[in-house]
Amino acid sequence: MTSATIAPPGATSAPGGATPPPPPRRRRRWSRSAIFGLVFVLPAALYVLIFQLVPVVYGLILSFTTYSPLSRSGPEFTGVDNYTDLLGDADFGNALLVTGRYVLQVLPITVVLALGLALLVNRPFKGVGLFRSALYVPHIVSLTAVSMVWLWMYSQTGLFNEILGFFGAPAQSWLLDSDSALNAVSAMRIWKALGSNMVLLLAGLQSIPKDLYEAARVDGAGRWATFRYVTLPGLRPMLVYVVAMDIIYLAQGFAEIYVLTQGGPLGSTTTVNYQIYTEAFQYNQMGSASAMAFVLFALIIGFSVLAVRGVMGRQK
């Protein structure tokens, strides 16, 4: 019986059993342009690291602790308690439902209306520039300022009740009734989001090759068929972007709630972000507020992925 030594692949034996010296390692050199590239990128990279990634990681760590910023002792590790507490928190459950309802009742309307407006202003007519600008103006005004204006319009002596009064209808408590408050906030938000969505969808419409419309016309496609088989597929990438961004922004609704309703009446407009604010800055409970923030983050990611897949899947 003979025995054999199996050498690892790549291993070679030198005569006399001596191992040859490893090849000299080449020092990695950086070109001048690479160094300068690094120098130019560094500030932005540090900015992202310090002001975006570090706070997110710190927030994640805080979510496993109990911590008040007033405390001198710093965060105390509590494991997953903050997350398990949320499971039985009826207020948090209500906030999730309100946030979901808010997204679901604003998103479809604002996207469909914005698409209709984009189709309208995608054709030349007198004053189209002014029309586009007028629709875009709400987007460039701060949400807080817009909310202040709408707060007055919704008040008992505001514009909407004046109009109702003009037609002999009784005044409504738009923001004071738990049945109507979220709808009133949603109406404001739809108005606010229309302009930016319209501009994005308009850009999407204008990127669809004209040849496709020509071909559809030659094939005898009607308006609906052209819209369904040319416009909509061509618009899909932009539509995905608009839907995803709207979900992200709406699910984080705060400023409008803070100004218009303060989460009331009866919690009917308390979104998750508003509850996070209360927990963190009214009660100084940074740990549980961070846990809420990460639950919201996970839900936003989940719904955004679903929405993107929903639109892109059909494209496949």
Add this chain to the structure above:
Amino acid sequence: MDVHSLPPRGRRPFTRRAGSLLALSAAAALALTGCASGGGAADDGGDKTLSVWLPGTNQAEIDLVTDTIVPAFEKETGATVEVTYVDWGDISTKLNSAFAAGTAPDIFGHGPAATADFVVNDRILDLDDRVAAMSAEDRDDLAAALPGGQVDGVQYLMPLSLQGYLVMYDADAFTAAGLDPDSPPTTWGELKTDADALTERDGSGTITRSGFLAPSQAIARQQSFATFLFGAGGSLVNDEGTKATFASSEGVEALDFFTSLYTGDDAVSANLGEDYLNAPAAQQPLVQGTAAMTIQAPSMMQQIVDAAPDRDLRVMPALSLEGGDPAAFGGAGPGLMINADSEAPDLAWSFIEYMLSPEVSTEYTQGTGTIPVRASAADSDYAKNSPIISTFLEQSGNLQTNPNVVGWVQVRDALDKQLERALNGVAGSQEALDAAAAEADKILAANG
């Protein structure tokens, strides 16, 4: 030089100079992004510099403090005072961030309700010894205000003014409704009866003029409830601050009364939940004629009088619910606290003493339209010339405030939430108060 050390053509090695450049860039980036060390009160010039944060953005107060009070103090002491005005809505957030970052000011203003949380976290100085060192005359003069700045009997906050909420009424509306404006109601029951007579409705029965309005929006509705509760002889928590006591028969009576204002066939108040309290003077219900009586604070009362100079608007003394003594929500108003980490605590105390000196204190409360913190201010021209302020000063003994206990903000919100349920008919008074008390007890126990 062997072949391995030769740089490739057209390229240069990572030299020390380049490394220095990289390090310099990193330092510059850090500096630009505000992460370099430095700043804070300690670097601003030792104990001759004071940083002060005052809550509120009232322009009259800003002008008075910035242009008159601070320059006079600086001249007297040789110190430099840097005052920052922070919107009320942001003061807690900014203070929390500043404490966490170690950049909190030497002195800051806040409401008494926030004091206990600062105390339990060892963030503010115990002022007992300094108050004890004041003259007996000064302490007596400030006696109505000082307890509101105490936690467990220890002075931490020095109130700059008193606060309070009384009923303002339209005397002309009283006369038109056949009521005697010179004999306003003395109990909430009488007020409700008068409010019935003052309430106006349209053909559909909708109230077009409220006979009486009590604040019913978030937070303020807890204060309205407290007014009725105190007037019924009830209390919010026990003396030790460990148990809620508002779910009592007095609490139920108070909440029943509050609810009856807004609901039922004999309702006298419209627009449940609307914040009229903070509306501009010109939009106040008394000015617009959409209410005949409203609960209000003194500064807004004065603005209302200015906005409707032709109206005969008057202020009622505190009222009681049947069985109780006259009482109203109020007491110590916002005041000043000294940061426990201040490097100039003596100068900080000097500033507070200066703000509370008789002349400056009266000037300050006159400028802000608030109730003077010193009893002796009753003899000042400010009080003598203002029926509103003189009424509040007369009633200062009937003003009762929220307790200074740790976790009060959460207790208040738990109570507020249940009050809202009762006011909207979702829960009965006893049920709502029991639920609020159970939640409050848990919060107090967790913070006890």
